[in-house]
Amino acid sequence: MIKSYFQGKKIVVGVTAGAAIYKSLDLIRSLKKQGADVYPVMTRNAATLISPQLFSAISGNPALVEMFSVESEMGHINLQDMDAICVVPATANLIGKVANGLADDLLTTTILASSAPILIAPAMNDIMWGKSVVQQNVRKLRDMDVTICGPDVGEMACGSYGEGRMADALEILAYLERLFVPKTLKHKKVLVTAGPTREFIDDVRYITNRSSGHMGYSIAKEAWLRGAEVTLISGPVGLTDPYDMNIVKVQTADQMFAAVRSTFHECDYFFSVAAVSDFKPEKSKGKISKADGPLQVTLVQNPDMLEWCAGNKSVGQTVIGFALEDGYLMERTHQKLIRKKCDFMIGNGLGNMETEGGYAVFMYQSGVYKDLTGSKSELAKQIFDLIVH
Secondary structure, eight states: OOSOTTTTOEEEEEEOSOTTTHHHHHHHHHHHHTTOEEEEEEOHHHHHHSOHHHHHHHHSSOOBOOSSSTTTSSHHHHTTSOSEEEEEEEOHHHHHHHHTTOOOSHHHHHHHTOOSOEEEEEOOOHHHHHOHHHHHHHHHHHHTTOEEOOOEEEEOTTSOEEEEEOOOHHHHHHHHHHTTSOOTTTTOEEEEEESBOOEESSSSOEEOOOOOSHHHHHHHHHHHHTTOEEEEEEOSOSSOOOSSSEEEEOOSHHHHHHHHHHHGGGOSEEEEOSBOOSEEEOOOSSOOOGGGOSOOOOEEEOOOHHHHHHHSOOTTOEEEEEEEESSOHHHHHHHHHHHHTOSEEEEEEGGGTTSSEEEEEEEOTTSOEEEEEEEHHHHHHHHHHHHHO
8 A cells, every 4th residue: 555645756846046945845855754756956046045955965866956067967858757846936937937938947948848747836926926927827837737836825025915925835745746646536526524523511611522633634635636526524623724625614513414414415425534422412501600509411412414424325425434433343333334324434443533543444334344554644545445446
Protein backbone atom coordinates (compact mmCIF):
# COMPACT_ATOMS: atom_id res chain seq x y z
CA MET A 1 0.00 0.00 0.00
CA ILE A 2 1.33 3.42 -0.97
CA LYS A 3 1.80 5.46 2.21
CA SER A 4 2.28 8.72 0.30
CA TYR A 5 1.29 9.69 -3.22
CA PHE A 6 4.58 11.63 -3.37
CA GLN A 7 6.71 8.54 -2.82
CA GLY A 8 9.29 8.27 -5.60
CA LYS A 9 7.90 11.26 -7.55
CA LYS A 10 10.34 13.64 -9.24
CA ILE A 11 9.16 17.22 -8.82
CA VAL A 12 10.60 20.49 -10.06
CA VAL A 13 9.98 23.32 -7.59
CA GLY A 14 10.31 26.58 -9.51
CA VAL A 15 11.14 29.62 -7.39
CA THR A 16 10.64 33.25 -8.44
CA ALA A 17 11.56 36.48 -6.65
CA GLY A 18 8.41 36.98 -4.62
CA ALA A 19 8.28 38.09 -1.00
CA ALA A 20 6.81 34.69 -0.12
CA ILE A 21 9.92 32.88 -1.38
CA TYR A 22 10.65 31.51 2.11
CA LYS A 23 7.47 29.40 1.93
CA SER A 24 8.99 27.40 -0.90
CA LEU A 25 11.55 26.04 1.57
CA ASP A 26 8.72 24.68 3.76
CA LEU A 27 7.17 23.04 0.72
CA ILE A 28 10.43 21.35 -0.26
CA ARG A 29 10.88 20.03 3.29
CA SER A 30 7.36 18.57 3.25
CA LEU A 31 7.84 16.95 -0.15
CA LYS A 32 11.14 15.40 0.92
CA LYS A 33 9.56 14.10 4.12
CA GLN A 34 6.89 12.32 2.05
CA GLY A 35 9.39 10.63 -0.25
CA ALA A 36 9.58 12.98 -3.25
CA ASP A 37 12.78 13.78 -5.14
CA VAL A 38 12.86 17.59 -5.48
CA TYR A 39 14.76 19.64 -8.05
CA PRO A 40 14.82 23.41 -7.34
CA VAL A 41 14.97 25.75 -10.35
CA MET A 42 15.36 29.43 -9.49
CA THR A 43 15.16 32.65 -11.45
CA ARG A 44 18.17 34.97 -11.24
CA ASN A 45 16.25 37.45 -9.09
CA ALA A 46 15.14 34.67 -6.73
CA ALA A 47 18.78 33.68 -6.28
CA THR A 48 19.52 37.20 -5.01
CA LEU A 49 16.92 36.88 -2.24
CA ILE A 50 17.89 33.45 -0.91
CA SER A 51 21.09 31.62 -1.70
CA PRO A 52 20.69 28.66 -4.09
CA GLN A 53 22.96 26.72 -1.72
CA LEU A 54 20.18 26.68 0.87
CA PHE A 55 17.75 25.19 -1.64
CA SER A 56 20.40 22.65 -2.63
CA ALA A 57 20.98 21.65 0.99
CA ILE A 58 17.29 21.22 1.78
CA SER A 59 16.35 19.43 -1.46
CA GLY A 60 19.44 17.26 -1.77
CA ASN A 61 19.80 18.27 -5.43
CA PRO A 62 21.65 21.22 -7.00
CA ALA A 63 19.51 24.34 -7.26
CA LEU A 64 19.73 25.38 -10.91
CA VAL A 65 19.64 29.03 -11.99
CA GLU A 66 21.45 29.61 -15.29
CA MET A 67 20.37 28.15 -18.61
CA PHE A 68 23.92 27.43 -19.71
CA SER A 69 26.19 26.44 -16.86
CA VAL A 70 28.23 23.50 -15.68
CA GLU A 71 25.49 22.63 -13.17
CA SER A 72 22.54 22.82 -15.54
CA GLU A 73 24.05 21.21 -18.65
CA MET A 74 21.03 22.14 -20.73
CA GLY A 75 18.95 21.72 -17.58
CA HIS A 76 15.58 22.17 -19.27
CA ILE A 77 16.26 19.02 -21.30
CA ASN A 78 17.45 17.00 -18.30
CA LEU A 79 14.40 18.15 -16.33
CA GLN A 80 11.92 16.92 -18.94
CA ASP A 81 11.59 13.57 -17.17
CA MET A 82 9.65 15.00 -14.22
CA ASP A 83 6.34 13.95 -12.69
CA ALA A 84 5.23 17.53 -11.91
CA ILE A 85 6.38 21.15 -11.93
CA CYS A 86 5.34 23.44 -9.08
CA VAL A 87 6.13 27.19 -9.12
CA VAL A 88 6.19 28.63 -5.59
CA PRO A 89 5.88 31.60 -5.45
CA ALA A 90 4.74 32.62 -8.94
CA THR A 91 5.03 36.33 -9.71
CA ALA A 92 2.88 38.19 -12.23
CA ASN A 93 5.94 38.24 -14.51
CA LEU A 94 6.28 34.44 -14.48
CA ILE A 95 2.54 33.96 -15.00
CA GLY A 96 2.60 36.31 -17.99
CA LYS A 97 5.58 34.57 -19.56
CA VAL A 98 4.17 31.05 -19.28
CA ALA A 99 0.67 32.11 -20.39
CA ASN A 100 2.11 33.66 -23.54
CA GLY A 101 4.68 31.02 -24.41
CA LEU A 102 7.82 32.96 -23.51
CA ALA A 103 10.98 31.11 -22.47
CA ASP A 104 13.88 33.41 -21.63
CA ASP A 105 15.42 31.64 -18.64
CA LEU A 106 15.88 28.13 -17.27
CA LEU A 107 12.60 28.03 -15.33
CA THR A 108 10.27 29.18 -18.13
CA THR A 109 12.13 27.00 -20.65
CA THR A 110 11.80 23.99 -18.35
CA ILE A 111 8.05 24.59 -18.05
CA LEU A 112 7.52 24.91 -21.80
CA ALA A 113 9.77 21.95 -22.62
CA SER A 114 7.89 19.58 -20.27
CA SER A 115 4.67 17.61 -20.62
CA ALA A 116 4.39 17.14 -16.83
CA PRO A 117 1.39 18.60 -14.99
CA ILE A 118 2.01 22.12 -13.70
CA LEU A 119 0.88 23.83 -10.50
CA ILE A 120 1.35 27.56 -9.99
CA ALA A 121 0.92 29.35 -6.65
CA PRO A 122 0.52 33.09 -7.38
CA ALA A 123 1.85 35.66 -4.91
CA MET A 124 1.69 39.42 -5.45
CA ASN A 125 0.22 42.71 -4.32
CA ASP A 126 -3.59 42.72 -4.28
CA ILE A 127 -3.79 45.57 -6.80
CA MET A 128 -1.48 43.71 -9.17
CA TRP A 129 -3.51 40.50 -8.77
CA GLY A 130 -6.68 42.39 -9.63
CA LYS A 131 -5.32 43.81 -12.90
CA SER A 132 -7.28 42.61 -15.93
CA VAL A 133 -4.13 41.55 -17.80
CA VAL A 134 -3.03 39.33 -14.89
CA GLN A 135 -6.48 37.74 -14.66
CA GLN A 136 -6.46 37.21 -18.42
CA ASN A 137 -3.14 35.40 -18.13
CA VAL A 138 -4.46 33.27 -15.27
CA ARG A 139 -7.45 32.27 -17.40
CA LYS A 140 -5.06 31.28 -20.17
CA LEU A 141 -3.17 29.05 -17.78
CA ARG A 142 -6.37 27.39 -16.59
CA ASP A 143 -7.31 26.76 -20.23
CA MET A 144 -3.90 25.06 -20.57
CA ASP A 145 -4.86 22.73 -17.66
CA VAL A 146 -2.42 24.44 -15.30
CA THR A 147 -3.56 24.08 -11.68
CA ILE A 148 -3.76 27.46 -9.92
CA CYS A 149 -3.49 27.24 -6.13
CA GLY A 150 -4.51 30.45 -4.37
CA PRO A 151 -3.92 33.22 -3.79
CA ASP A 152 -5.46 33.71 -0.37
CA VAL A 153 -6.77 36.84 1.32
CA GLY A 154 -4.47 38.29 3.95
CA GLU A 155 -1.77 40.77 4.86
CA MET A 156 1.12 41.03 2.41
CA ALA A 157 4.76 42.06 2.68
CA CYS A 158 3.97 45.53 1.30
CA GLY A 159 1.59 46.12 4.21
CA SER A 160 -1.65 46.02 2.21
CA TYR A 161 -4.45 43.59 2.94
CA GLY A 162 -6.40 41.74 0.27
CA GLU A 163 -6.30 38.88 -2.20
CA GLY A 164 -2.79 38.10 -3.38
CA ARG A 165 -1.15 36.39 -0.41
CA MET A 166 0.40 33.08 -1.43
CA ALA A 167 -1.34 29.92 -0.24
CA ASP A 168 0.37 28.20 2.65
CA ALA A 169 2.54 25.12 2.14
CA LEU A 170 -0.14 22.67 3.33
CA GLU A 171 -2.66 23.95 0.80
CA ILE A 172 -0.13 23.83 -2.04
CA LEU A 173 0.87 20.35 -0.93
CA ALA A 174 -2.74 19.16 -1.10
CA TYR A 175 -3.32 20.51 -4.62
CA LEU A 176 0.02 19.11 -5.78
CA GLU A 177 -0.80 15.73 -4.26
CA ARG A 178 -4.08 15.74 -6.17
CA LEU A 179 -2.15 15.74 -9.46
CA PHE A 180 -0.81 12.24 -8.71
CA VAL A 181 -3.94 10.49 -7.46
CA PRO A 182 -5.94 8.31 -9.91
CA LYS A 183 -9.35 9.93 -10.38
CA THR A 184 -11.35 6.81 -9.48
CA LEU A 185 -14.18 8.96 -8.09
CA LYS A 186 -14.46 11.47 -10.91
CA HIS A 187 -18.11 12.57 -11.44
CA LYS A 188 -19.06 10.95 -8.10
CA LYS A 189 -20.58 12.74 -5.11
CA VAL A 190 -19.38 11.78 -1.64
CA LEU A 191 -21.08 12.78 1.61
CA VAL A 192 -19.08 12.50 4.85
CA THR A 193 -19.93 13.19 8.48
CA ALA A 194 -17.11 13.86 10.93
CA GLY A 195 -16.33 14.84 14.49
CA PRO A 196 -18.43 14.74 17.67
CA THR A 197 -21.80 16.28 18.40
CA ARG A 198 -22.71 18.46 21.37
CA GLU A 199 -25.95 17.74 23.20
CA PHE A 200 -26.91 20.71 25.38
CA ILE A 201 -28.05 20.33 28.97
CA ASP A 202 -28.86 24.05 29.11
CA ASP A 203 -27.74 27.11 27.16
CA VAL A 204 -24.21 26.79 28.59
CA ARG A 205 -23.40 23.15 29.32
CA TYR A 206 -23.35 20.19 26.98
CA ILE A 207 -22.49 16.48 26.71
CA THR A 208 -19.98 15.45 24.04
CA ASN A 209 -17.29 12.86 23.33
CA ARG A 210 -13.58 12.67 22.53
CA SER A 211 -13.80 12.38 18.74
CA SER A 212 -11.16 14.55 17.05
CA GLY A 213 -12.71 14.38 13.57
CA HIS A 214 -9.41 13.29 11.98
CA MET A 215 -10.83 10.11 10.43
CA GLY A 216 -13.79 11.85 8.81
CA TYR A 217 -11.60 14.67 7.52
CA SER A 218 -9.14 12.11 6.11
CA ILE A 219 -11.99 10.32 4.32
CA ALA A 220 -13.22 13.64 2.88
CA LYS A 221 -9.73 14.62 1.69
CA GLU A 222 -9.09 11.24 0.07
CA ALA A 223 -12.39 11.47 -1.82
CA TRP A 224 -11.43 14.97 -2.99
CA LEU A 225 -7.99 13.76 -4.08
CA ARG A 226 -9.67 11.06 -6.16
CA GLY A 227 -11.77 13.61 -8.00
CA ALA A 228 -15.08 13.41 -6.15
CA GLU A 229 -17.41 16.29 -5.38
CA VAL A 230 -17.37 16.23 -1.59
CA THR A 231 -19.75 17.50 1.07
CA LEU A 232 -18.39 17.35 4.62
CA ILE A 233 -20.81 17.73 7.53
CA SER A 234 -18.72 18.38 10.60
CA GLY A 235 -19.35 18.65 14.30
CA PRO A 236 -17.14 20.94 16.43
CA VAL A 237 -13.47 20.11 15.78
CA GLY A 238 -10.15 21.91 15.97
CA LEU A 239 -9.11 21.04 12.42
CA THR A 240 -8.37 23.20 9.39
CA ASP A 241 -11.16 23.18 6.81
CA PRO A 242 -10.32 20.95 3.82
CA TYR A 243 -9.95 22.64 0.45
CA ASP A 244 -12.40 22.95 -2.40
CA MET A 245 -15.38 21.14 -0.88
CA ASN A 246 -18.75 22.03 0.59
CA ILE A 247 -18.44 22.17 4.38
CA VAL A 248 -21.46 22.30 6.68
CA LYS A 249 -20.78 23.07 10.36
CA VAL A 250 -23.20 21.70 12.96
CA GLN A 251 -23.23 21.10 16.70
CA THR A 252 -26.04 18.75 17.70
CA ALA A 253 -27.07 15.32 16.42
CA ASP A 254 -30.38 16.75 15.25
CA GLN A 255 -28.59 19.43 13.21
CA MET A 256 -26.29 16.82 11.68
CA PHE A 257 -29.20 14.55 10.81
CA ALA A 258 -31.06 17.43 9.17
CA ALA A 259 -28.00 18.34 7.11
CA VAL A 260 -27.57 14.72 6.01
CA ARG A 261 -31.23 14.31 5.05
CA SER A 262 -31.10 17.45 2.91
CA THR A 263 -28.33 16.12 0.65
CA PHE A 264 -28.26 12.32 1.12
CA HIS A 265 -30.23 11.41 -2.00
CA GLU A 266 -27.78 13.36 -4.18
CA CYS A 267 -24.69 11.38 -3.12
CA ASP A 268 -23.16 8.22 -4.53
CA TYR A 269 -21.28 7.34 -1.33
CA PHE A 270 -22.24 8.17 2.25
CA PHE A 271 -19.61 7.78 4.99
CA SER A 272 -21.06 7.97 8.48
CA VAL A 273 -17.81 8.66 10.32
CA ALA A 274 -19.02 11.15 12.94
CA ALA A 275 -19.24 10.09 16.57
CA VAL A 276 -22.90 11.06 16.93
CA SER A 277 -24.20 11.10 20.49
CA ASP A 278 -26.67 8.29 21.06
CA PHE A 279 -28.52 10.29 23.71
CA LYS A 280 -29.39 13.92 24.36
CA PRO A 281 -30.65 15.71 27.46
CA GLU A 282 -34.10 17.20 27.70
CA LYS A 283 -32.86 20.76 27.37
CA SER A 284 -33.69 23.37 29.96
CA LYS A 285 -33.90 27.03 28.99
CA GLY A 286 -31.35 29.48 30.26
CA LYS A 287 -28.53 28.49 32.61
CA ILE A 288 -29.19 26.00 35.37
CA SER A 289 -28.03 27.42 38.68
CA LYS A 290 -26.00 25.43 41.20
CA ALA A 291 -28.14 27.05 43.87
CA ASP A 292 -31.07 24.97 42.66
CA GLY A 293 -29.49 21.89 44.22
CA PRO A 294 -28.31 18.57 42.72
CA LEU A 295 -28.77 18.35 38.97
CA GLN A 296 -30.73 15.48 37.46
CA VAL A 297 -30.58 15.09 33.69
CA THR A 298 -33.06 12.96 31.78
CA LEU A 299 -31.62 11.55 28.57
CA VAL A 300 -33.66 10.69 25.51
CA GLN A 301 -32.45 8.75 22.49
CA ASN A 302 -31.30 10.52 19.33
CA PRO A 303 -32.65 9.29 15.99
CA ASP A 304 -30.42 6.73 14.23
CA MET A 305 -28.98 8.61 11.28
CA LEU A 306 -27.00 5.70 9.81
CA GLU A 307 -29.94 3.32 9.97
CA TRP A 308 -32.16 5.91 8.25
CA CYS A 309 -29.66 6.38 5.42
CA ALA A 310 -29.19 2.66 4.85
CA GLY A 311 -32.96 2.14 4.88
CA ASN A 312 -33.65 4.97 2.46
CA LYS A 313 -30.84 4.58 -0.04
CA SER A 314 -31.55 4.33 -3.75
CA VAL A 315 -30.11 1.93 -6.30
CA GLY A 316 -26.47 2.83 -6.90
CA GLN A 317 -25.91 4.45 -3.52
CA THR A 318 -23.33 2.98 -1.14
CA VAL A 319 -23.56 3.47 2.64
CA ILE A 320 -20.48 2.95 4.79
CA GLY A 321 -20.69 3.00 8.58
CA PHE A 322 -18.05 3.26 11.30
CA ALA A 323 -18.25 1.32 14.55
CA LEU A 324 -16.33 2.23 17.70
CA GLU A 325 -16.14 -0.89 19.86
CA ASP A 326 -14.58 -1.83 23.18
CA GLY A 327 -13.59 -5.45 22.65
CA TYR A 328 -14.90 -8.20 20.32
CA LEU A 329 -14.16 -5.87 17.40
CA MET A 330 -14.84 -8.32 14.54
CA GLU A 331 -18.04 -9.76 15.98
CA ARG A 332 -19.58 -6.45 17.03
CA THR A 333 -18.62 -4.68 13.78
CA HIS A 334 -20.33 -7.42 11.75
CA GLN A 335 -23.40 -7.36 13.99
CA LYS A 336 -23.71 -3.60 13.54
CA LEU A 337 -23.26 -3.94 9.79
CA ILE A 338 -26.16 -6.42 9.56
CA ARG A 339 -28.35 -4.52 12.03
CA LYS A 340 -27.90 -1.17 10.25
CA LYS A 341 -28.13 -2.76 6.76
CA CYS A 342 -25.05 -0.93 5.50
CA ASP A 343 -22.96 -1.98 2.52
CA PHE A 344 -19.69 -1.90 4.48
CA MET A 345 -18.64 -1.22 8.05
CA ILE A 346 -15.27 -0.10 9.43
CA GLY A 347 -14.57 -1.20 12.98
CA ASN A 348 -12.33 0.84 15.30
CA GLY A 349 -11.09 0.15 18.80
CA LEU A 350 -11.28 2.78 21.53
CA GLY A 351 -7.52 3.19 21.24
CA ASN A 352 -7.98 4.94 17.88
CA MET A 353 -9.70 7.95 19.45
CA GLU A 354 -7.56 11.10 19.61
CA THR A 355 -4.65 9.32 17.89
CA GLU A 356 -2.98 9.70 14.49
CA GLY A 357 -3.98 6.20 13.42
CA GLY A 358 -3.84 2.58 14.45
CA TYR A 359 -5.70 -0.62 13.58
CA ALA A 360 -9.16 -1.05 12.06
CA VAL A 361 -11.14 -3.68 10.16
CA PHE A 362 -13.03 -3.32 6.90
CA MET A 363 -16.08 -5.58 7.13
CA TYR A 364 -18.14 -7.00 4.27
CA GLN A 365 -21.76 -8.15 4.70
CA SER A 366 -20.61 -11.77 4.44
CA GLY A 367 -18.45 -11.35 7.53
CA VAL A 368 -15.23 -11.42 5.56
CA TYR A 369 -12.94 -8.64 6.71
CA LYS A 370 -9.69 -6.93 5.81
CA ASP A 371 -7.17 -5.65 8.34
CA LEU A 372 -6.31 -1.95 8.05
CA THR A 373 -3.27 -0.34 9.66
CA GLY A 374 -1.53 3.02 9.44
CA SER A 375 -2.19 6.70 9.95
CA LYS A 376 -5.73 7.94 9.40
CA SER A 377 -4.84 9.24 5.95
CA GLU A 378 -3.39 5.83 5.14
CA LEU A 379 -6.52 4.13 6.49
CA ALA A 380 -8.59 6.36 4.19
CA LYS A 381 -6.53 5.25 1.17
CA GLN A 382 -7.06 1.59 2.04
CA ILE A 383 -10.80 2.05 2.60
CA PHE A 384 -11.32 3.70 -0.79
CA ASP A 385 -9.18 1.10 -2.55
CA LEU A 386 -11.42 -1.65 -1.14
CA ILE A 387 -14.68 0.15 -1.93
CA VAL A 388 -13.77 1.25 -5.46
CA HIS A 389 -12.56 -2.22 -6.40
